Amino acid sequence: MKFSVKYLSFFVIQTEDSDSDVAKRYKHFQTLTHEEYQDSELKSFLDSEFARIGKRKAEVNPVSESVPTKIGRFLVEPGHELTSNPNYNLFQRIRGAADKQEFHHAGDDLIRMYMDTSAVRGGAFIVALAKLNEYFDDPFLFLLKCDFENKIARISDERSLISRVEMAINAKNIKSIMYPYMPEPGILEDWELKIHQASHARYFEDFLKYVSYEKSKPEIVNDQVLGMVQEYMETRWPQEVETEEKEQERKQFELWSASEKRELQELWAHERVIDAAARLTAFQPELELKLKINGVTVKGQMVDYGRSIHVANMDGRYVVLIDGDSIQFDKGVSPVELLQPDDIQTVLQRMRERAEERQREVDALGDPASLGDAGDKPWDD
Secondary structure, eight states, X not given: OOOEEEEEXXXXXXXXXXXXXXXXXXXXXXXXXXXXXXXXXXXXHHHHHHHHHHHOOOOSSOSSTTOSEEEEEEOOOTTOOGGGOHHHHHHHHHHTOOSHHHHHHHHHXXXXXXXXXXXXXXXXXXXXXXXXXXXXXXXXXXXXXXEOBSSOEEEOOTTTOEEEOTTBOOSTTOEEEEESEEEETTEEETTEEEEEOOSSOOHHHHTOTTEEEOOOHHHHHHHHHHHHHHHHHHHHSOTTOOOHHHHHHHHHHHHHHHOSSOOOOOOSOHHHHHHHHHHHHHHOTTOEEEEEETTXXXXXXXXXXXXXXXXXXXXXXXXXXXXXXXXXXXXXXXXXXXXXXXXXXXXXXXXXXXXHHHHHHHHHHOOGGGGGGGGSOTTOO
16 A cells, blocks of 8 residues: 655644643644655655555444544534535645645644644644555545654764754654545545544544544443343333332442442343343444453353353352363463363362351351451452
């Protein structure tokens, strides 16, 4: 994937901390034509970066909220066209620049908008138009931000050894925007752009005020589960009836949904959970199922619940059963790998005997806390 630069403007942003605020300013260094770019040092620095940005994969609904690469979509009011979106209009004005000066002025408008971002940091800001001649006549717009690197030095000579480099940048953590989005070579989405920012700061995303980003898959799943809870509450309790038990159950669901580490609620029957899991996996077949029981992590897929992963209650304690045709071990040798498994009834009897022994110890000492994990809740970390 080889992009041919048509125009490129290079800006430098500088920030200075003061007692009350952060002073921000920018300077335009150069705007280059295609011919000038070919003879510049930027060509060797950026050519591979354009290709990397173009090839970088992204999903409309990412696997997590914190993924570095996202797909943004221009916001418009219902019934209105793309031309009602200010960000889109500015992008189009840059893409349609007739000459070097017009491109520079449009890029200047864009960086002024970027400078209003509250958390902006110093670095190089690059606005470029580049064509993918293999597929399209119209150019792509690239916005690149390279933060300054601290404590950078170059090897100098035998006497001074190293010399300090001011305002050093590299391509390692370049933030980028590519418009329009190209989901596959030869296909364009005019409504969408691709944004990449490896850092946790979202200011490179935030300066485009009229671009939205779809929810991640876990967020969508959470919304779907909470929707099922709402359906359950409406079925279980008539809307017009308010009782103490109903309010208590509502609060229980609110606390459960807001907690990062959640315990088993023991509210729904197995059949209801199976139905809910089937609705989720219809949307996301690869949805993960992950839980801990007494510090032991069980990790599988939601479709495995009720098939090969089972959760049970035995004498007041939780049991997770996993069945399969084979068992594999990672690197390292353990004696468990030499086991000839007992029948499950034998194992269950052994577990009951262990539970009875633990209870006798509790009765004898009268202090569950002194028994280590004997007094722990089975789902604690």
